[in-house]
Amino acid sequence: MNWKLMTTAAALGMAAIVGTSTMAASAPAASKLLTSIDPDKDGTADMNEVRAAAGALFDKLDRDHDGTLDAKELRGRVSAKDLKAADPDNDGTLTKDEYLALVAGRFKAADPDNDGTLDAKELKSVAKLLK
Template sequence: MRNVTHAAVLLGAVSLALPLGMPAANARSSGVEKTLKAADTDNDGSIDLKEATAAAEALFDKLEKDKDGTVDTKELQGRVSKKDLKAADPDNDGTLDKKEFLALVEQRFKAADPDNDGTVDAKELKTAAGLALSALLK
């Protein structure tokens, strides 16, 4: 009876823990799928730099609400850390113009493409570098 009780407690704990861990994995997969669906215009299952740039340009235009030609920390909505913003901002004005934003996208694209095949697939998008790239595409 004691073993049955321990087994029931263990099974209950596992069943409670599974749903808690699932959303994060599903969210990551869902985010990757959304990025691929939005950016993979030739539907080959991967994103090349041209597709990434096109998606990033569209996002920049959407985020740039005050129409001053730049995006600031508020407009970026957490997509870029303060440290990354500073590194991507050579004129040190606290904002990114479209050219600076696209340079950051290219840098993140290269980081997300460790095999240097010129594309980023779903597996690569699930990495930390891929997720950082994804944040600038959707």
């Protein structure tokens, strides 16, 4: 991934943390999501677990199998503003790499203790991109 894309994704992640509550899931929903994406059952999700869940969701959402997600396929998971910011080629869609960069940025922003893992509380701001 290129640096500009990662920087954009990190900025989007920070916006998701300080943004509206529509970007975050409820605590019970985040806890349930954590259980479903935590194969080692350690009570946290690391970047590999989050990327795997996000990649699987991308594949599921890409109904036309063109390798990109448009606003319709994203179904409200990303605001129009965030979609534009995460779309460096300005084609109105996110490739899997662009989507995963967005997820990575939100992961980093949701990990204030920088321990490389998210507990259920921290996962709330990333949850919309994983379920």
